[in-house]
Amino acid sequence: MIGSTLCNTLLDQGDSVVGLSRDPERASRTLPRVEWHGWEAVRERPPEAAFEGVDAVVNLAGEPINQRWNEEIKDRIARSRIKATKNLVATIASLSDRPKALVSGSAIGYYGDRGDELLYEDASPGDDFLSGIVVRWEEAAQSAEDHGLRVVRIRSGHVLDPRGGLLKELLLPFKMGVGGPIAGGRQYMSWIHRHDEVGILLWALGNDAVSGPVNATAPNPVTNKAFSKALGKELGRPAVLPLPGFALDIVKGSGVGHAAREGQRVFPRKATEGGYEFKQPDLDGALANLLA
DSSP states (O other): OHHHHHHHHHHHTTOOOEEEESOHHHHHHHOTTSEEEEOOTTTSOOOGGGGTTOOEEEEOOOOOSSSOOOHHHHHHHHHTTHHHHHHHHHHHHHOSSOOSEEEEEEEGGGGOOOTTOEEOTTSOOOOSHHHHHHHHHHHHHHGGGGGTOEEEEEEEOEEEBTTBHHHHHHHHHHHTTOOOOBTTSOSEEOEEEHHHHHHHHHHHHHOTTOOEEEEESOSOOEEHHHHHHHHHHHHTOOOOOOBOHHHHHHHHOHHHHHHHHSOOEEOOHHHHHTTOOOSOOSHHHHHHHHHO
């Protein structure tokens, strides 16, 4: 969802793009302008040939969080981020001519459930399952710095896109008139429009002064209650029926329930102070743009 938009944007602005996929033939049908190489991210290192002449690497690999969790799925979620990133860095380290930068995906799950505490990039990590994964994921990416790369770790919030993620899960109940705040609605939702998610990735790629963690969230986080009200208003549907968190676990799986119940009030200080200008800084405008 994010990678395809990023690839097309890079290509449209005149860059050459090389892609890594477990199914390069299928990927080439979707994005024919990309030079595709095969890679089983958890099982092996990516081929060195894919990095010839490459200036920078963007790592967005990772098993979806929004599925029903069990021990096998939790292991896949962890390995698809940590082991895959270690394999990626191992190939980069072996190159005689290395890329200059690694922009690696991360998540605001790093911070854990923090109530209404305002979180900047220097905030401490949480102590739950997802926090632990994100910490190790970032450590794997940061190790590329030992090999001379500038490393940026993009801590994404809820990327709003009707094609996937949390917004896609919420659209059906809200359109049916049975949407509303989840688990009381007091928890903060740090969101970002898909265009700004890609915009921050491009900003991090092109700005040599950027390194370390970067919060990829809109500058105006809202509570789940406020988000529900705004979504209901945009769809012309009521948004008053509260949904208990455990019900979301039963219907959609604990991954969705976990993401929706826990809150982080995140502010993108590095991006705003570094000159990035948000295309959709406010929720009402973002939803209107996405759902028009």
